[in-house]
Amino acid sequence: MPASTDTREITNKSMLSRGWSFTTPSSITGMRGSCIIIPCSFTYSTSQPADLRIIWYLYRSNEYPAVYDQRQAVITKFDGITSLIESVGERNCSLKINKLNMSRNQDRLYPWVDVNPITSYHTLGSQIYEKTTQLIVSDRAQQPQLSIISIPRVGEQSRVSCSVQHTCVSAPPTLTLNGTNGDDVTVDTLVSDGIWQRTVERTWIIKETDRSVECTVSYSGGQSARSELRLNVESPPEKNVMTSVPAEVDAGSTFSVSCAVMHTYPLHPPVFSCSVQNLTSEVVHTQMTQGLWETTSTITFMVPVGDGVKTLNCSATFWRNKEQVRTVKLNVKG
Structure with missing residues (x-):
């Protein structure tokens, strides 16, 4: 009540x-x-x-x-x-x-x-x-009120708020947030004569593994109650990006190109493949923000002999068998 x-x-x-x-x-x-x-x-x-x-x-x-x-x-x-x-x-x-x-x-x-x-x-x-x-x-604690400020997306900052009303500003109830790690700010506000509201806000960077936030209110008399908020985290688009190429390349020359993709699975990074025979290949994994990574594959290859337009494909395959393909056209001279 x-x-x-x-x-x-x-x-x-x-x-x-x-x-x-x-x-x-x-x-x-x-x-x-x-x-x-x-x-x-x-x-x-x-x-x-x-x-x-x-x-x-x-x-x-x-x-x-x-x-x-x-x-x-x-x-x-x-x-x-x-x-x-x-x-x-x-x-x-x-x-x-x-x-x-x-x-x-x-x-x-x-x-x-x-x-x-x-x-x-x-x-x-x-x-x-x-x-x-x-x-x-x-003798029965009311459930705290939970809300989230924005749509939770991996790699982005979000803020969740938990509040409860009470009558004892000198010894207010304790609010505890679980399910995420972040920075908390607690505010007490007078709602009306004799009634206060305690609010705790947590700010954190959304991770792929975040599923829910739980808030528990505890009173000095031993009463407690909790509320749970499902997050329904959205992942960023897994878009494969290839570096730009010059307007024209010479046949038989050595050429390098990079493909990069943002993802949320550091233990299962994407696997790259290319439509040309490469001389060297290097893969680099970089953490961009908490919960968000970028994997970049750089290959060096010899441009095929012969005038005309050559097609270069770069494919990124994710652990869920999802594939992203990017294609560029090489204008080969000679």
Whole structure:
């Protein structure tokens, strides 16, 4: 279940005529073992008292158990795990709760922003219930969202992004990417009050062997979830390129020509063959980028005797029996 806040906010325009009002979400969801922040702001219709006091209470129909109070003890289940995240002077009454556990699921909390505690006034009964924020504690991690920026092609740079929303910016979940090796950048972004998004982006050079990317999210409470993205890697075109030849060559002369092809199989490079009897032959393998190689075959041969046009073919055969042929015409003189 994703971390979330109910977008329906509760604003008490005049808290039982005490001259102040507050705004909080009607519900908020967090993970067991993690922390959560209930966003809260308040206003005063008159000048704000200098000795203003903020107390948070657990809703009960006939009592007022405090869950946060800087001056007095709070109930056991919230002892030592609650705090305010901003100062009263900034009119912020947001409450942080650490170490969420399932015993706090469905609890309803509400703030009291006054010089005196709520117990100093008359019994409030059911009027408070409609102004509470319900805590929803989940024990199931949501799947992280995986996406890739561009079509993955061998030898090209690509970037994959994995993100998840959460409620604990001080101890965010861990995102781990597997399936590729590259450089990671992690960013935390505030999505809305009480909700953050953690994103990890990995940049790498696509290889032929890349099949998928897996992202795992792990929370401090031990929950985890994963998502997998199939890459469907595209290979570059295996195009055989022959060096240019002069407009005319002399019969009986020695001539050299090179054929080159880009490929993604360093353990199975293409095999070249030529339509003329060569004197020498040299094959060179060069890594162009990560996952992309170039194999070049250079032959030296004697130009056949006789005027006219001679055909020179260069063939590259790949390990999958795919063949690429390039042909040039030699204008032979003599």
